[in-house]
Amino acid sequence: MSQQDRKVSGASLGVDSGRAGWIHVEGLSKEFDTQQGHEVVFEDLNIDIEPGTFVTLLGKSGSGKSTLLNIISGVLEPTTGQVRFEVDGSEEDVTLGHVFQSPRVLPWNTLVQNIEYVHENDPDYTRDLAEDYLDLVELSEHYDKYPTQISGGQKQRVGIARALSIDPEILLMDEPFSALDEITAEELRSQLLEIWKQLNKTVFFVTHDITEAIELSDRMLMLGDGGIYADLEVPLDRPRRMDSDEFLKFRQKALDAFHSIDE
Amino acid sequence: MDGWIARAFGIVLFFAAWTALASVFPEELMPYPQQALANAWALVESGQVWPHLAATMAAMFWGFIGGMLLGIQMGVLMGIDDYQRKFLTPHVMLSLSIPHISWGITATLVFGFDILAPIVATILVVFPFVAVTVWKGVEDIDGDLVEMSKSFDLSFYRMIRRVILPNTAPSLLSASRLALAMSWKTVTITEVFAAGTGMGYKIFSAYELIEFEAAWAWAVVFMAVILIVEYGIFKPVQRKVFEYRQDADFTMLN
Numbered sequence: 355m356s357q358q359d360r361k362v363s364g365a366s367l368g369v370d371s372g373r374a375g376w377i378h379v380e381g382l383s384k385e386f387d388t389q390q391g392h393e394v395v396f397e398d399l400n401i402d403i404e405p406g407t408f409v410t411l412l413g414k415s416g417s418g419k420s421t422l423l424n425i426i427s428g429v430l431e432p433t434t435g436q437v438r439f440e441v442d443g444s445e446e447d448v449t450l451g452h453v454f455q456s457p458r459v460l461p462w463n464t465l466v467q468n469i470e471y472v473h474e475n476d477p478d479y480t481r482d483l484a485e486d487y488l489d490l491v492e493l494s495e496h497y498d499k500y501p502t503q504i505s506g507g508q509k510q511r512v513g514i515a516r517a518l519s520i521d522p523e524i525l526l527m528d529e530p531f532s533a534l535d536e537i538t539a540e541e542l543r544s545q546l547l548e549i550w551k552q553l554n555k556t557v558f559f560v561t562h563d564i565t566e567a568i569e570l571s572d573r574m575l576m577l578g579d580g581g582i583y584a585d586l587e588v589p590l591d592r593p594r595r596m597d598s599d600e601f602l603k604f605r606q607k608a609l610d611a612f613h614s615i616d617e
Numbered sequence: 618m619d620g621w622i623a624r625a626f627g628i629v630l631f632f633a634a635w636t637a638l639a640s641v642f643p644e645e646l647m648p649y650p651q652q653a654l655a656n657a658w659a660l661v662e663s664g665q666v667w668p669h670l671a672a673t674m675a676a677m678f679w680g681f682i683g684g685m686l687l688g689i690q691m692g693v694l695m696g697i698d699d700y701q702r703k704f705l706t707p708h709v710m711l712s713l714s715i716p717h718i719s720w721g722i723t724a725t726l727v728f729g730f731d732i733l734a735p736i737v738a739t740i741l742v743v744f745p746f747v748a749v750t751v752w753k754g755v756e757d758i759d760g761d762l763v764e765m766s767k768s769f770d771l772s773f774y775r776m777i778r779r780v781i782l783p784n785t786a787p788s789l790l791s792a793s794r795l796a797l798a799m800s801w802k803t804v805t806i807t808e809v810f811a812a813g814t815g816m817g818y819k820i821f822s823a824y825e826l827i828e829f830e831a832a833w834a835w836a837v838v839f840m841a842v843i844l845i846v847e848y849g850i851f852k853p854v855q856r857k858v859f860e861y862r863q864d865a866d867f868t869m870l871n
Contacts, residue, residue, distance in 0.1 A: 427768055428768070429764065429767065450768075452768040452769070454765065456761060458761045458765040460779065460783070461862075462783040462786075462861045463779070463861070471771075474771050474772060474775050500860075502861060520769070
């Protein structure tokens with residue numbers, strides 16, 4: 355069966371494409387004590403991200419993007435403030451999916467086993483489910499291969515499939531394409547947008563690439579100088595053409611906003 | 618195919634060197650390979666080998682297990698906790714330096730002519746080598762995979778079984794290889810002092826009675842058992858554990 359034949363849709367995965375979550379960041383601050391002294395990464399951040407939207411977080415290196423994402427994901431504790439998640443009015447049982455900058459796949463497990471790994475005590479898990487999500491990211495011919503037998507871009511797709519397989523309401527992505535070559539990254543961006551359209555999840559995507567942010571997102575948040583200093587709605591219709599006048603104009607506006615932190 | 622050719626060539630070279638040396642020394646001191654192999658086979662056919670081999674294997678097995686368990690525990694503690702590392706390092710380093718024979722004699726003095734002597738001596742020899750190897754393996758655990766596991770809210774037990782253990786498998790396999798080699802040597806040395814049975818005892822007895830041909834025969838049987846363990850147990854385990862490393866790394870391990 356060819357990859358085209360095995361194209362999988364959200365509906366065939368049995369995924370409720372309506373379940374996407376709110377992210378509420380309330381009064382969030384993070385400070386560190388380092389050898390150089392006391393460092394304030396950001397303070398009093400307040401962000402509300404609507405369900406089903408694709409939001410990117412930009413910032414210069416060292417601005418605290420990954421720190422903010424790690425706090426939202428629960429890996430780090432904030433100094434003050436809190437992060438709340440909400441699905442259909444309830445804050446219970448909200449599932450977060452994580453995609454990291456490096457794929458972080460288990461090299462000693464096959465691709466199917468890598469998906470299975472995150473389904474501990476899941477009575478609904480079956481091998482078919484793992485295969486379906488690998489089909490979604492166009493890895494149909496590699497189910498029982500090891501990560502050493504596939505490329506870097508393919509490994510990152512496994513990371514995406516793994517995160518989606520737990521049917522999260524919110525997908526957190528930390529510069530997932532930054533380590534890839536531009537051709538592979540562009541393929542994965544297109545694929546991610548297709549999957550997002552099918553599954554309608556809330557996506558919070560960290561990137562340092564303005565063009566990538568404009569291509570992907572509905573809304574761009576710019577982090578720097580201890581806070582969100584720009585919050586831009588992306589007014590462009592999808593699919594977006596990077597060589598169109600509208601795209602280039604908006605890109606310039608975003609760049610101006612990005613550089614305004616230096617003034 | 619290249620691996621088999623290399624192994625076959627190594628074996629041929631070994632026997633060629635042995636034959637060359639045997640042609641220089643008197644036959645009573647160093648028999649030719651074919652004579653030594655024939656004498657070894659005669660020992661096996663006569664049934665004399667089995668009780669002594671069983672005694673050596675039993676002591677080796679328990680010493681190996683004890684040394685691995687103690688060494689793994691210490692290695693893990695040293696790898697995950699700074700205080701434990703500082704506390705245990707001097708003891709491990711000191712133990713590494715003590716010769717096998719010293720532990721053999723000490724164990725014999727304490728336990729007398731009992732199987733406990735070679736077992737305890739083996740544990741004391743083996744554990745520091747295992748501890749150091751496992752310590753380094755634990756330090757090299759991929760923190761990204763641990764963080765990934767935590768981000769998916771997986772249990773500690775699942776992380777240990779599916780991430781920590783496989784991640785440390787190379788160092789555990791190295792440690793067990795080292796431990797096995799140390800165990801053979803320590804048990805046979807201790808059997809010289811502390812046993813009325815075992816392969817080490819029989820080799821030394823033959824030497825004392827100036828029956829060098831018999832000593833060589835027992836040594837050949839011993840070498841054959843080591844090779845069977847290496848190729849019958851370790852290699853298949855290694856192949857299974859590193860199945861996912863299909864290319865260059867696996868070739869290096871071979």
